Amino acid sequence: MTYKYLIFDLDDTLFDFKGGEMAGLENVFMNHGFSSDLTQKAMAIYVEINRGLWAAFEKGEIEKSEIHETRFDRVLAQLGLSGDGLSFEKDYRQELNHNYRLLKGAESLLKDLQTAGYHLIAGTNGEAQTQHLRLEHTGLRPYFEQVYISDEIGVAKPNKVFFDIIFGENPAMSQTNTLMIGDGVASDMLGGQNAGLDTMWVNFKDLPTPSSIQPTYTVASYAALREVLI
Template sequence: MKYDWILFDADETLFHFDALKGMQLMFSRKGIDFTEQDFAHYQTVNKPLWVDYQNGDITAADLKHIRFKQWAEKLNTTTSELNSAFLDAMAEICTLLPGAKELMDAINGQAKMGIITNGFVDLQAIRLERTGMTDYFDHVIISEEVGIAKPDVGIFHHALDKMGMPCKTRVLMVGDNPHSDILGGINVGIDTCWLNVDNHPQIDGISPSYTVTSLNELQSILIA
């Protein structure tokens, strides 16, 4: 194989992240019918926060607090309680993307694997365990722990250090987000693969080494 290390993003690269379904499950447990309209309103707050987080303008703690502030006030609870309940629900409904398990099995023994995610600590271990994926990964690098989020090269340098500073030409970053995953990988000097399931147009100035529309397609490139 061309690579000694394959690094993966987590959400929408290995795992489905159906936030609406997770919110509906969480709120149903509180006796609330959480509608698509409620979700749309939540996303007007949540989405810009993730951009700020990736840009290093706010911390993971800020993001967790602000996104649930209105609901915490409405339900007379804490943002911390709502975050925990949401992540519990997301862990419960977690499923793998098509081809993820097959890809892991194909790469296992051929190259080492790691995860670099901007997601939160609470969700990662339980999700890997529930999907039977824990043993495939040598390292799981989580922005909340490191204190730096993708695309900042700092989190990639942290990962490379943990990996024993492998030759960068032998490392591939795979992810669905052109800004955090692909640009981050390019900036640190490693090859990148954009998982572009919905065939979005390529973004000017961001040129991945590979673009695939499925994990099966990536498998056929890697195990050629």
């Protein structure tokens, strides 16, 4: 298969979102007076609650605002504590906005793909301000011809409409010359599948392949990705 267009997810595909998320959460809870042990417990609870909320959003079951308005309140409630969850959220947003971590080798990968003649497009769920800041401060923005963020276009992966918008603005793109690349099974792989695209699952953590979704390619490293595309 000859591809010309590559749609890249950002978080945990190119950005080290998880690493920055954990560091940011630790700072937030510690700054709000949590002990070290309580901070670790709160972080674990947050991860589970946040994952569930984002999964509900991606399925269209809740509005995105519910994620930001309730996740820290739910953490505090589960810990049996009172507090202003929105204050935690505000502080956490500042942490995320300054998370400029990249996965090792991400920029050189994009440079090689660009040199090889691919058209690179960023297609990501998330907050517009946060994602734009990351792209600018990590130096990745120049590699992407276009950037599509769910917060700006009003629909999130895996909804087919997310991809319809991208294709609508790029007449030369087709289902056969475009590849969706990302780490998210329920967002990137299912989204690409919904749009009729070949997909590449960036599986750095060696997770088992889900039975319900079969990516066209599965790669465990950027080196393996290069082998497929270059």
